[in-house]
Amino acid sequence: MAQRDFIHRVLAIRSSDPILHHIAPLGLASAARRCLVVDLDELGPRYSSRTLRDLVDTGLRALDLEARPGVAVVGNGGISFSDAASTIDRLLEVWGRIVLRDGGAPHPFRVLRVEPLLPAPFVPESADIVQATGWGQNPAGRTVLPPLRRQQIRTVLDGTIEPRWRWVRAWGQVWSRPWE
Numbered sequence: 001m002a003q004r005d006f007i008h009r010v011l012a013i014r015s016s017d018p019i020l021h022h023i024a025p026l027g028l029a030s031a032a033r034r035c036l037v038v039d040l041d042e043l044g045p046r047y048s049s050r051t052l053r054d055l056v057d058t059g060l061r062a063l064d065l066e067a068r069p070g071v072a073v074v075g076n077g078g079i080s081f082s083d084a085a086s087t088i089d090r091l092l093e094v095w096g097r098i099v100l101r102d103g104g105a106p107h108p109f110r111v112l113r114v115e116p117l118l119p120a121p122f123v124p125e126s127a128d129i130v131q132a133t134g135w136g137q138n139p140a141g142r143t144v145l146p147p148l149r150r151q152q153i154r155t156v157l158d159g160t161i162e163p164r165w166r167w168v169r170a171w172g173q174v175w176s177r178p179w180e
Contacts, residue, residue: 010098031174033163034068035096037071041102042105043076052076056087112128116133132146147167
């Protein structure tokens with residue numbers, strides 16, 4: 001897979017914050033309206049009844065190749081990107097856009113870092129996207145996501161996300177930015 005062929009169609013996302021690491025890919029995918037989230041973290045939670053490993057080991061079924069409106073999530077199941085690359089290619093053909101929850105293993109896609117906004121001197125220098133927390137100043141030139149209420153975080157972790165939330169709408173600008 002050549003990264004240049006899929007720019008703005010595949011985005012990988014990662015966070016050092018454990019909650020953001022799980023909910024940020026869902027927010028980014030929700031902003032795309034129709035998107036598949038694929039977990040590349042080999043040690044990640046199951047997320048789905050059929051995992052990426054299942055899709056590779058048993059092959060893609062017709063049902064797996066039906067892209068529906070909204071967000072679908074495929075857990076990893078303990079498989080590396082290199083072993084799953086051709087299956088991810090095929091899923092990209094069907095879905096059009098994929099968000100990868102980056103697990104740290106090598107892959108050819110740009111990894112966007114999302115970090116909570118903390119007060120100085122803890123400003124997240126390496127963050128491409130900043131999650132507002134009510135502390136700190138918004139760093140210039142970075143996408144800043146509005147704060148989420150505790151109930152919204154619980155709702156996302158339970159598998160429901162509301163596309164009309166300001167937080168989801170803010171993720172929309174990530175798809176149109178020229179990431180290098």
